[in-house]
Amino acid sequence: MRCFLLLIAFGFAYALPGRASIPVHLPRGQPFQLIGLQTDYLSDPTYRLLLADVQRSAVAHRFLPTNQEIPNLPSSKPSHWFRFVFQPDKSQQHSQYLVEVGFGNIRRIDMYVVRAGRPVYHVQAGDAIGKAGRPLSFHTFVLPLPESSAQPQTVYLHIENKDVHSYFPLAVWERNSFLDHAQRASLLWGIYWGILLLMFLYHAIIWLFTHDRGYMYLALYLLAYLFYESARGSNIGARYLWPDSHWFIENNLAIFSVAVIAAFTLFYSHALNLRYSAVVFWQFLRWLSALSAVLMLVKLANWLPISSQSLAILSSYPLVFVMFLAGLRTWRHGQQAARFYVIASMCYALGFTIFVLNRTNVLPGTGFFLHYSQNIGSLLEFLFMAIGLASYVSSQQQQRLNEERRRIDVERLALVEQLRQREELDAALIDGQIQERRRVADELHDHLGSVLFSVRARLSELDSANISPQVLESLLNTVRDAYDDVRLISHNLWPDELEKLGFGYTLQQLIASLNRIGKTQFALQLSGLEDELERHAKFHLYCICLELVNNILKHAQASEASIRFLPDPAGAGLRLSVRDDGVGFQQADGSGRGLRTVRERIERLEGTVSFSKLPEGEGTWIQIRVPVHRPQTMPTLTITPIEG
Template identity: 35%
Template sequence: MKLRYSLLLVWLPGVLLAQSLPIRIDATGGSASIDGRQVEVLADPEHRIGWADVRRDVYSARFKPSPVANLNFGFSTADYWARLSLRVNDPNTPHVLDIGFTNYTLIELYSVDSAGRVNISRVGDGLKGPNRREFPFYTFGIRLPSDQYQTLYLHLVSHYGQQYFPLTVWTEKAYVEAGSSMSLLWGGFYGILLIVLCYHAFIYAFTRERSYLLLCGYLVAYIAYECCRSYNRLPDIENSILTSGVDPQAVVTIFPVPIILFMLFYDYSLRITQYFKWFRWLIVATAGWCLCCVTLAHIYPVTQLSINRLAAWEGIPVGLIMIAVSTALWIKGVRIARFYALASMATAGGAILMMMQRAGFIGSETLLVKFGFNIGSLLEFILLTLGVADRFREERKRQRADELERVRQETQREAEHQLAIKQERERMSIELHNDIGNSLMSARLMLNRLDTHMLSPTEQTVYQQLTVTMADTYDRLRDIAHGLNAQKFVRIGLVAELHKLINVLNTTDRVQFDLLVSREADHLPPALQATLYSFATELTQNVLRHAEAEHAHLRVAVDKTSIRLSVRDDGKGLSEMSAPTGQGIRSVQQQAGMLGGSFVLKPLATGGTSAVIVLPLAGPVR
């Protein structure tokens, strides 16, 4: 027992003596970090304690040694005073006190030298112009007086609800070099964001893919939020929109914009509402929650509500929800969801690391922890870029597959339609030829049984006219039946059919026909071959009925752009014939006109008649 009291009596004065000794600064390596436990702090939740107060004994006695090494008091709206004594080994070298955090409205440094003289320096986002900071860098750096021994009083006012002020003493040269490197790092950060933004804007301009537009909107909102949150990273820009970042409510007001765009982008890109119908309501609820946070930020004074904590309440739940949703879609087999799940993990993980460090749960000062949110955001945008590109490729692949399927279905429907037409034509052809044709043939046979010698001259005339009419009707019916059956030209061809027609016509001994037809006629479309055959039948029948000719010529010529079908005879000529107003001639003229061609019927100077049909070709004959 006596031993314990003896050790206590030895340890307690040692601790008190150690705390009363000044902190020795030997910045020969360029910098020296100050252990927070060597610093005495005083919290001022009422924001009433001033410089004159801390010099009084009643407040001076309230300073207590910091319990933490990194001087992090988490989300606190209180003002803080810090007191420490320094001994600089080389007072002739300019030194800088670095407060390694940015979101401070006002930082006042009162330096008391060994003679009791007080030197005052002020920096902070709440100040305007060149007084805002002494060095154009990320953190607040304040030049120290050139005294070897000095007591420092640091007054920190943060209207962002964050009290985190790791202290480091630098030589001015080393601080400028380190600050320049950090500025270059931040320049690279914003440069990458702008490059990604321009890339997606360029892709959207050519593709009009909505995913790229939403990602551009999300990027613009995020960059605006970053500038608003830490516009002091661009300290040379004065009197611009970025200086609104000094208003702490702007952080909470701007932050919902990238949050909502983030959710809308994920919803459109992953089609989340197709899998989870409640997600659209979640977006509405998130917008309502963000509106509540914005309202709280504007109702409560910044001295009572931590803006940074409020921003964490807005963002972190959304990040965790998006991780869960995108991971669930990934598990469901949505391949592109893997990029979005990893992107959500990157940004939410970085934000959680940063917030836990700022809240005092993590004491690490590494770049990964301090700037976890920014690093996670860069990874997020890179992964989202890959995800959007993959989605665009999948969408194009799906569109091509849909187009091929549409073409296949249209081709199938067209084939079925053509097959139906073919079958209907064949059915009608068979019915006309077999049923009606047989009936006409039977009627002709019955007429032939009549004894014409028993008929009067008038009855014989009627008999002859009836016989000719029935023969013509039968021939025309047969021609129509053949024309309906255009598919036979696929098997036989127009050339062979025309030769067969001429052979039949020459058996009548009334007119002798000769034929000259181009072999390319067999390569015409079957329907066109059937039409030409119908024209040839009509014109040759017209010669048989009306021309009183001895010889006739049928010609079919095919060139690259047109088809020419002509029939010439040596008969009595058109002037002595009845006017060509029959149904057959009119039908030929109408059909030729419908096909974009022409039909000319005229007498020949040497006697006889010429009928010429010219039809255009849509393309070369194969």
């Protein structure tokens, strides 16, 4: 009966106003304990309640149990009082304990420890205090409890969280266990920040070298997200970058949210080419981005009764949804890189949704993936964005390469067509010259040759008594020489043997004729490559030989001359060497009219020529090099299909 009465008294005592119903107890071996279910709360819309006020029975009975493992209160405007009773374990009376408010964006926290109705301890924290606002350097707020004793103590937390949603993970830690936890958490945050910074530097450097706007927009998106992340999560901004700028600390989340939304719109609009491929989606994204910016500006002016985080959430979802639809449409229309952007948006949306559901207690829990869902989703988003951008840039480069190949092939075909037309024109000119030469040769042989033959016959019939024998002999020799010259010229204008019996045989006949009637003796050496030449090449080389022979006969006063065809040792070609022992010529560079004709013919054969005036008494040396084979086949137009 006594035990029963004691239990009733104990329960009644803790049910009285001013006392939390269940004390917080951290037994040996347990590193921490979430205390939401053991905590009562009181909202303070006036921001005027002090510790003495909440201890009075008139106010104390208004405390309500949170009924949540992690308190998530509906109101974002008022400040809140939290109350719990901490009962240290008797075996750990000299252990040190910490109270963690597991949210990093809080304006001000006052923690009071009351024993036997009297305040014995007070510590402050919060962004409004500046660098001293975090008694322990951590991304959340961690406040030390006074040294433990066996006596229970009531802990009051006054949290002023204007403009931030009311999410308060409350926990009691054993100090050494918390320090171990802080090291692991800092390592995870360091890895997270390191990955983001490396991705930013990687894309920024690629942009500096390539000037591709896709990399620039992704680098800007990563930079904006880095600043956004500094305003939440690890709270690097409030802790290290701008710890004394109270206004900026309260509004940096809204400012950086606008920057993230703007960079998000720029990147995806460019990556999906929405301005040209999906104008409606492009305009819709622009309007949503502009609306988000306007709402954030209105929020900065305190004209909207909503927290910056809630506004960021409301602004992000429509943008991500529209981008998701635009990505699906672009993917369907053939841009394979868009599939990575679709996956990226899904990762971000999923991570952000889990984050929101967890913070609103719809999906309660404190597990790793629940707690860091937004961070994990963001990393996956940036990873797939980078893969998609690389795929997009690769496909663009492949497309440009294919276009360049098409252009080169078209130019090559145009060049081949020009060469073909030029060859046809040269062939037509050569045919015309051949026909004209044949006509002139026929005229010389049939008419002028006949006349000279008749004159020679009549002179032979003259009476030598009336004419001096020497004069008659001279006239006969002159007419005979003229007749032989006409026959030789008519034969050399275009000998039929050139086409019937070949280039080498025709030259041999020409040299034999010259050696019979001239003072200069010619030596001919053939290589066998001459007959592999094309018809127009044989024509030009034959004309070149005639021109050079004519120059030797007229100007060189040479007793001997040589014409040698040799394989070109420098490559697949033919070398023509013409040398005499005469007096040389004045135009040592080959600038005479006849030699200019030689140069022009050699240029048509795509060959080279050099003129050498040898020392006096040794004559002239002309060297000509021409290719034996010229390309005849048309190039094949090959177009590589675009992949990706």
